[in-house]
Structure formats: C-alpha cells, structure tokens
Amino acid sequence: xxxxxxxxxxxxxxxxxxxxxxxxxxxxxxxxxxxxxxxxxxxxxxxxxxxxxxxxxxxxxxxxxxxxxxxxxxxxxxxxxxxxxxxxxxxxxxxxxxxxxxxxxxxxxxxxxxxxxxxxxxxxxxxxxxxxxxxxxxxxxxxxxxxxxxxxxxxxxxxxxxxxxxxxxxxxxxxxxxxxxxxxxxxxxxxxxxxxxxxxxxxxxxxxxxxxxxxxxxxxxxxxxxxxxxxxxxxxxxxxxxxxxxxxxxxxxxxxxxxxxxxxxxxxxxxxxxxxxxxxxxxxxxxxxxxxxxxxxxxxxxxxxxxxxxxxxxxxxxxxxxxxxxxxxxx
Amino acid sequence: xxxxxxxxxxxxxxxxxxxxxxxxxxxxxxxxxxxxxxxxxxxxxxxxxxxxxxxxxxxxxxxxxxxxxxxxxxxxxxxxxxxxxxxxxxxxxxxxxxxxxxxxxxxxxxxxxxxxxxxxxxxxxxxxxxxxxxxxxxxxxxxxxxxxxxxxxxxxxxxxxxxxxxxxxxxxxxxxxxxxxxxxxxxxxxxxxxxxxxxxxxxxxxxxxxxxxxxxxxxxxxxxxxxxxxxxxxxxxxxxxxxxxxxxxxxxxxxxxxxxxxxxxxxxxxxxxxxxxxxxxxxxxxxxxxxxxxxxxxxxxxxxxxxxxxxxxxxxxxxxxxxxxxxxxxx
Numbered sequence: 280x281x282x283x284x285x286x287x288x289x290x291x292x293x294x295x296x297x298x299x300x301x302x303x304x305x306x307x308x309x310x311x312x313x314x315x316x317x318x319x320x321x322x323x324x325x326x327x328x329x330x331x332x333x334x335x336x337x338x339x340x341x342x343x344x345x346x347x348x349x350x351x352x353x354x355x356x357x358x359x360x361x362x363x364x365x366x367x368x369x370x371x372x373x374x375x376x377x378x379x380x381x382x383x384x385x386x387x388x389x390x391x392x393x394x395x396x397x398x399x400x401x402x403x404x405x406x407x408x409x410x411x412x413x414x415x416x417x418x419x420x421x422x423x424x425x426x427x428x429x430x431x432x433x434x435x436x437x438x439x440x441x442x443x444x445x446x447x448x449x450x451x452x453x454x455x456x457x458x459x460x461x462x463x464x465x466x467x468x469x470x471x472x473x474x475x476x477x478x479x480x481x482x483x484x485x486x487x488x489x490x491x492x493x494x495x496x497x498x499x500x501x502x503x504x505x506x507x508x509x510x511x512x513x514x515x516x517x518x519x520x521x522x523x524x525x526x527x528x529x530x531x532x533x534x535x536x537x538x539x540x541x542x543x544x545x546x547x548x549x550x551x552x553x554x555x556x557x558x559x560x561x562x563x564x565x566x567x568x569x570x571x572x573x574x575x576x577x578x579x580x581x582x583x584x585x586x587x588x589x590x591x592x593x594x595x596x597x598x599x600x601x602x603x604x605x606x607x608x609x610x
Numbered sequence: 611x612x613x614x615x616x617x618x619x620x621x622x623x624x625x626x627x628x629x630x631x632x633x634x635x636x637x638x639x640x641x642x643x644x645x646x647x648x649x650x651x652x653x654x655x656x657x658x659x660x661x662x663x664x665x666x667x668x669x670x671x672x673x674x675x676x677x678x679x680x681x682x683x684x685x686x687x688x689x690x691x692x693x694x695x696x697x698x699x700x701x702x703x704x705x706x707x708x709x710x711x712x713x714x715x716x717x718x719x720x721x722x723x724x725x726x727x728x729x730x731x732x733x734x735x736x737x738x739x740x741x742x743x744x745x746x747x748x749x750x751x752x753x754x755x756x757x758x759x760x761x762x763x764x765x766x767x768x769x770x771x772x773x774x775x776x777x778x779x780x781x782x783x784x785x786x787x788x789x790x791x792x793x794x795x796x797x798x799x800x801x802x803x804x805x806x807x808x809x810x811x812x813x814x815x816x817x818x819x820x821x822x823x824x825x826x827x828x829x830x831x832x833x834x835x836x837x838x839x840x841x842x843x844x845x846x847x848x849x850x851x852x853x854x855x856x857x858x859x860x861x862x863x864x865x866x867x868x869x870x871x872x873x874x875x876x877x878x879x880x881x882x883x884x885x886x887x888x889x890x891x892x893x894x895x896x897x898x899x900x901x902x903x904x905x906x907x908x909x910x911x912x913x914x915x916x917x918x919x920x921x922x923x924x925x926x927x928x929x930x931x932x933x934x935x936x937x938x939x940x941x
Contacts, residue, residue, distance in 0.1 A: 281801040281818070281911055283877040285840045285884075293841070294876050297883030301867075301901045336875040470612040487612070509616045510624070536632075543871040543908050544667040544936070545625050546614040552628030553616075570632045570935075572903075577874050578911065580612055604901075605875070 280479045282578075287476035291333050291353055298340055302604040305343050311367040312353045312360070314340040320349065325443040325452045326372035329381040329436060330365060331388055332357040334475070335496055338433055338574045341605020347440035348381075348603075356475050356577070357497045359387035365395030369404055377405035377449035379456060381436060383428030384412035407453035411435060413463040413585070415524045416493030416502050427495045430537055430585030431463025433573045434597075437606075438589075441599035455596075459587060464521045467583030468513060469494040469501070469539060473576045492516055496539075496576045496583075510546075514553035517584040522561050527588050531566030533597060534558065535585040540575030542582060547571060550582055558586075567597055573606070611810045613909075618807035622664050622684055629671060633935040636674050642698040643684045643691070645671040651680065656774040656783045657703035660712035660767060661696060662719055663688040665806070666827055669764055669905045672936020678771035679712075679934075687806050687908070688828045690718035696726030700735055708736035708780035710787060712767060714759030715743035738784035742766060744794040744916070746855045747824030747833050758826045761868055761916030762794025764904045765928075768937075769920075772930035786927075790918060795852045798914030799844060800825040800832070800870060804907045823847055827870075827907045827914075841877075845884035848915040853892050858919050862897030864928060865889065866916040871906030873913060878902060881913055889917075898928055904937070 284290050291312065298314060299307040306317045313330075320326065329339045330352030339351035350368040352360035369378050378399070382392045389410060396406040411428035420427055439456045447455070469491045472481035475498075482498030485491055490513075493502030508516075521527075536551040538544070551570045558565055566589065574583070589597070615621050622643065629645060630638040637648045644661075651657065660670045661683030670682035681699040683691035700709050709730070713723045720741060727737040742759035751758055770787045778786070800822045803812035806829075813829030816822055821844070824833030839847075852858075867882040869875070882901045889896055897920065905914070920928070 281821075281838065283801070283841050283844060283873060283881050283913060285842055285880075290876070290880065293883055294880040297879035297881065297886075297901070299883075300886045301879065301882045301899050334874075334876060336879070341875070470614070490612075507612065510614050511616055513614060540874040541872045541909065541911075542614060543665075543906055544672070544903065545621070545665060545908070548628035548632065548667070549616075549621065549625040550614050550628065551632045552624055552630075555628075555631045568632050570628070572875065575874055577876070578872065580872075580909065582614060 280474055282476060284476055290476050291355060295353065304604065311364050313364060313368045314343050314351045315371065316343055316349055320372065320374050322374060323376050323446065325376045325447065325449050326378045327381065327440055327443050328368045328372060328378060330354065330360045331383055332359060334577045335574050337605025342436050342603050344603030346444050346599060346601030347436050356477065359385065359391050362391045362394035362398065365392055366398045369395060369399040369406060370402060373404045377407065379439065379449065379452055380406060380408040381432060381456065382408060382410045383432055384410050384425055385422050385428065386424065405449060407449050409453060409456035409460055411460050413465045414495060415464050415466050415520045420495060421499050422497065429467065429496055430465040430535055430574050430583050431460060431587060434463065434533055434535060434585060434587045435459040437601065438593050438596045441596035462588040463585060464525050465583055465585040466517045466520050467494045467581065468492050468517065469579055469581035471541060471580040473498050473579035494581065496574060498576060498579065510550055510553050514550060514557055518554060518557045521584065521586055527586055528562045531589050531594050532563050533567045533587045533589050534565050535569040535573060537574055537583045537585065538572040539579040539581040540572060541578040541580040544571065547582060554584060566594055611805055613807060615807055621807050622686060626684065635935065642695050644681050644695060644699045645674050646681045646702065647674055651703060651705050653705060654707050654777065656707045656778065656780050657709045658712065658771055658774050659699045659703060659709060661685065661691045662714055663690060665908045666905050668936025673767050673934050675934030677775050677930060677932030678767050687808065690716065690722045693722045693725040693729065696723055697729045700726060700730040700737060701733060704735045708738065710770065710780065710783050711737060711739040712763065712787065713739060713741050714763055715741050715756055716753050716759065717755065736780060738780055740784060740787035740791050742791050744796045745826060746795050746797050746851045751826060752830050753828065760798065760827055761796040761866055761905055761914050762791060762918060765794065765864055765866060765916060765918045766790040768932065769924050769927045772927035793919040794916060795856050796914055796916040797848045797851050798825045798912065799823050799848065800910055800912035802872060802911040804829050804910035825912065827905060829907060829910065841881055841884050845881060845888055849885060849888045852915065852917055858917055859893045862920050862925050863894050864898045864918045864920050865896050866900040866904060868905055868914045868916065869903040870910040870912040871903060872909040872911040875902065878913060885915060897925055
C-alpha cells in the first residue's frame with residue numbers, strides 16, 4: 280500500500296491534525312472529529328452542517344468557512360460519522376435560528392443523521408434535513424436504498440451556504456436545499472480502484488485495459504466495465520445518462536467536472552473540454568463551472584460530472600463571496 | 611496507460627481547450643500555446659511570464675490572473691516551450707514597463723528563455739530574468755547544470771506577482787524575484803513513478819514496497835530508494851536536508867506542502883501535520899502555508915516540501931489579493 284500515512288488506524292486523527300495546523304480559519308474538535316469555523320457565528324444565522332465518511336476530501340471539512348458550512352463531521356474512511364458526532368456539531372453551531380443537515384444518501388449516513396436530528400430536537404434545536412440522491416448510474420446500490428448521493432452535495436453546500444449567510448431563515452434554506460437536490464444529477468467513472476488504508480489493498484480489481492462506468496465514491500460497483508476509451512467517448516458516457524434522466528434546458532446550469540483524487544488536473548481540464556460541447560449541442564446553457572478535485576475517492580483515478588439546473592437566484596448565491604480552504608472557484 | 615485523454619499527441623492542445631472552456635478570466639492563444647489574462651493589462655504594470663513543460667498543472671497556466679502571472683507558455687509534457695512561444699508571450703504582454711521571465715533551472719528552459727529574451731530585447735522590450743534552482747536533493751542532475759528548479763517557483767510567482775500589481779518597476783520586481791529565489795529550498799519524494807502520455811509506460815520502475823527520496827518533477831532519479839516508511843519518517847527526510855542547507859530561523863517563513871498529482875488531499879494534510887512540528891522544533895517561524903497540488907508530475911504519487919524565508923514585506927505581498935483558477939490560499 281503506497282500511502283503517506285503513519286498507520287491505518289491513525290489516518291483520520293493525523294489528517295485532522297494537519298488541517299488544524301494548516302488552516303487558521305477553522306478549529307478542530309479532535310475528540311468528536313468535527314471541523315468548525317474558527318470565527319464566532321453570526322447572530323441569527325441558520326447553521327449548516329454536513330459530514331460523512333472520510334476519503335472524499337476536500338469535501339466536507341475543506342468546505343467549512345464563510346459562505347459554506349459551519350461544521351463538518353469526519354467519519355472513518357468511507358464510514359458514516361456517529362450520531363454523537365453529529366449531535367455535538369449540531370448543538371455547538373446552533374444559535375437559535377436552527378440547523379440544516381446536508382446528508383448524502385447512504386444508509387448509514389441517513390440513519391445516523393436522523394438519530395442526531397431527533398436527539399438535537401429533544402435538546403431544543405430546530406433541525407431540517409436535505410438528502411442528496413443524485414447519482415444516475417444506479418437506482419439502488421450496495422450501500423443505499425435509492426440513488427447514491429454524490430457531486431450535487433458540493434454545489435448544494437455552496438448555494439445554501441450563501442443563502443444562510445445572507446440571513447434566510449431555516450424554512451427558506453431547507454426549501455432551497457431541496458430544490459438544488461431535486462435539480463442535480465451526477466455520473467462518474469473510474470480508471471482505477473482505490474485503496475482503503477485499513478484494507479491495505481484495492482477495493483476491487485480493474486484490469487489494466489478496463490474502466491468502470493457508473494462508479495460511486497466508495498469503490499462500489501458501477502454499471503459496467505469496458506475497454507478504456509478516449510476522452511471524447513468517456514465524456515459522452517457521462518453526459519448522455521444525465522441528460523436522459525432530467526431536462527437541463529431552459530435555465531442556467533452549473534457544471535462540475537470533478538476528479539476522483541488520483542487524476543491530475545491536466546486530464547480534468549481535457550475532460551471538461553470534451554464535456555462542454557456535448558452539453559452545448561444538447562441545448563444546455565452552462566452558466567458556471569468548477570473543474571478540479573472536490574468530492575474524491577481516496578487515490579482513485581477517474582472523474583465524475585455533475586449538473587445542477589439553477590435559476591437566477593441560485594446563480595446569484597453561487598456568485599456570493601466564499602472563503603474555505605478546499606475550494607477554487609472557476610467561471 | 612490509464613489516462614483521460616484522446617491521444618498522446620493531442621494532450622496539450624485538448625487540455626488548453628478545456629482551460630479556455632472553463633475559465634473566462636483567461637484567453638488561450640492556441641497556435642502559440644500561451645495562456646493570457648482575458649482582461650486588458652494595466653498601464654505601466656511590469657508584466658510577468660513563466661512557462662515550462664506541461665504536466666505540472668496548475669503551474670503555470672493555472673497561475674495566470676490578477677496578482678500573479680500575465681501569461682504562461684505551455685510546452686509539450688516535460689519539455690521546454692520554444693523561444694518562439696516565449697517571444698510571442700513577451701511582446702504581447704509588454705506595455706512599455708518591461709517583462710520578467712520566471713525560469714525553472716532546466717537546461718532547455720534556461721536556453722530557450724535566454725534566446726527569447728535576446729529576441730525580445732532586439733524588438734525593443736526590456737526583459738529581466740530570474741532562475742529558480744531550489745531543489746536541495748541533487749547538485750547537478752540529468753537535465754540541469756546546478757540544482758533543479760521546483761516548488762519555490764510557485765511561491766515566487768505569487769510574491770512578485772503582487773509586487774508588479776502594485777506598480778513596482780522592473781528593477782525592483784527582478785530584485786525581489788532574485789531574493790525569493792535565493793531564499794527558497796525544496797525537497798521531494800515519490801511513492802510511484804509517473805507516465806508521460808507519449809511514452810505510455812512509467813518513467814521508472816519503483817517496486818511496491820519502495821519509495822524514492824529526492825525526486826524532481828519529471829520522474830528523474832532522486833537521491834536514493836528505500837522501503838516505504840511512515841509519514842513521520844518521510845517528513846523528517848524532507849525537512850532535514852532543507853534545514854541543513856539554509857538557515858530558516860530569524861524570519862517569517864512561507865511553507866508549501868505540495869502533492870505530486872496522484873496523492874489525495876487527506877494524505878497531504880496528514881503530511882503537513884507531521885512537517886509543522888519538525889519545523890517548529892527547529893525554531894522555524896512558519897508564518898504562512900499552502901497545502902495542496904500546485905507543482906505536480908502528472909499522476910505521480912508523492913509530495914514535496916518548499917520553504918521560503920520571507921520578511922515582512924514579502925508576507926505583505928503574499929497576503930495581497932490574487933485571483934487565479936489554479937490556486938487555493940491557506941493561512
């Protein structure tokens with residue numbers, strides 16, 4: 280296993296030490312493994328938290344900051360955080376205006392966030408929840424009832440983060456979150472598997488001449504395997520299922536071309552150059568985009584494509600100021 | 611070869627199409643393979659250009675923007691751009707205040723930038739040059755007389771970019787560039803080789819249980835190989851040679867923990883968490899840092915460490931506003 284780690288058991292604790300050491304805009308609760316904004320919360324602001332298994336960095340910890348998340352809970356690699364972590368984060372960030380939980384649709388995450396929301400509610404904190412289930416690759420999966428929650432999560436955190444920052448109340452923020460979730464679709468592919476530190480070997484075998492289409496973010500099976508194709512063909516295999524699933528015409532669309540962690544930027548830009556003409560030919564009005572590593576699967580090589588059908592207000596919120604360690608904003 | 615490309619011959623052209631498609635703040639001269647700022651240049655501003663072989667993204671193309679570069683020339687993968695590309699960029703960005711060339715110390719780059727500077731000078735453009743040669747791993751190498759130019763380049767482009775933006779003249783900008791170059795040191799290591807698309811196979815073989823210490827940014831040989839160690843030991847092997855080479859005490863220091871392209875962010879943060887205490891124990895005052903992929907080697911797994919001994923003015927310039935597609939700023 281070729282990884283820059285001390286031991287598989289210490290990966291999360293050690294990585295959180297590094298986050299704290301490098302980024303003065305956040306503080307880390309090491310006991311509960313929660314990353315918070317370092318600056319005091321604004322009075323009356325709805326708080327937004329997310330979290331999930333680690334191994335998808337910069338999501339979610341790198342998305343904590345002004346204009347996005349108030350806190351992120353880090354689970355073990357590819358494993359949901361516990362309800363206790365989520366409860367600690369929820370009660371800590373609440374200042375009376377309520378808390379939005381952003382949850383990717385995986386069975387463990389959904390169950391644990393639900394328990395945390397109930398406990399927080401018992402403690403007098405108003406909680407709303409949005410579940411992201413945007414992966415068009417599979418209807419159900421090993422780890423989900425319904426679609427997996429993937430790339431739309433990143434775009435949603437930006438948009439609703441801006442809404443909370445400008446003072447919208449919990450009902451409005453939650454309704455907006457649901458709208459973004461409903462309007463987002465993703466599709467991914469992998470050239471290689473990934474290696475969970477505790478396992479010490481790749482999650483699945485993928486022969487040297489094969490790629491996996493429809494992969495999720497945990498090395499779970501995709502739709503099918505086939506011989507590695509050129510970037511143009513791969514772009515079509517990402518775009519077509521998304522456009523077949525939802526009508527993305529007639530409104531401004533935000534596009535993310537995301538790397539899975541082991542693919543260099545030169546290839547991600549190249550892929551975006553193949554994806555954009557396909558979208559334009561299909562009549563999609565690409566108003567904004569992100570190209571880079573935002574929701575990853577450890578060292579997996581590959582990429583995913585996410586589209587969110589927006590409106591003028593969502594574009595305005597997309598353009599609002601943001602300051603997090605983990606995000607670059609493209610045009 | 612597992613890459614998201616169309617064909618090895620088209621990697622650079624296709625990737626530049628993607629850069630242009632994704633980032634409205636730059637424009638691309640496809641014939642000369644130069645990335646420029648899209649907005650008109652400020653009158654009287656010293657222009658700053660860099661460039662080099664492709665495969666190190668986001669450097670240099672992703673560093674074009676307000677507060678950093680005016681233009682970047684993209685060579686073939688790991689191959690210097692031609693003097694003609696550099697001349698085109700130099701004459702295009704000059705507005706009478708002169709042009710600074712930022713050159714990494716590789717024989718081809720140095721020779722070609724020198725020829726371009728002579729031709730530009732003949733055409734009436736005042737050119738100053740800074741050569742970065744900061745890699746403490748080797749004294750000479752396969753591709754250089756003297757040390758290789760690596761990570762300090764990124765930090766230098768930020769600092770002198772800010773100086774040019776605030777209106778400093780060419781002599782001042784060039785002197786500052788030389789000072790940053792003189793005060794920067796780097797050391798890198800690799801867990802894997804990288805694959806140049808045109809070669810189709812890894813540049814060197816590195817057994818599953820071995821790592822290479824003192825690697826450059828082209829898959830060239832390092833200092834030595836040894837069994838893969840834990841992050842703590844690797845951190846020491848990066849920090850010690852740098853501190854042995856130069857006195858980094860007594861002034862604020864800017865630190866970059868850089869990924870080589872195939873290493874995920876979770877491991878880079880973990881490494882920074884190991885590096886920082888070693889620096890602090892040695893009396894180094896770490897004033898600012900960057901953690902992420904800034905100067906990469908295609909899909910190589912590994913990392914490098916760069917330190918620049920700064921002063922209050924360099925820190926002020928470091929903190930100045932910047933807007934590029936390829937950069938995240940940590941604290």
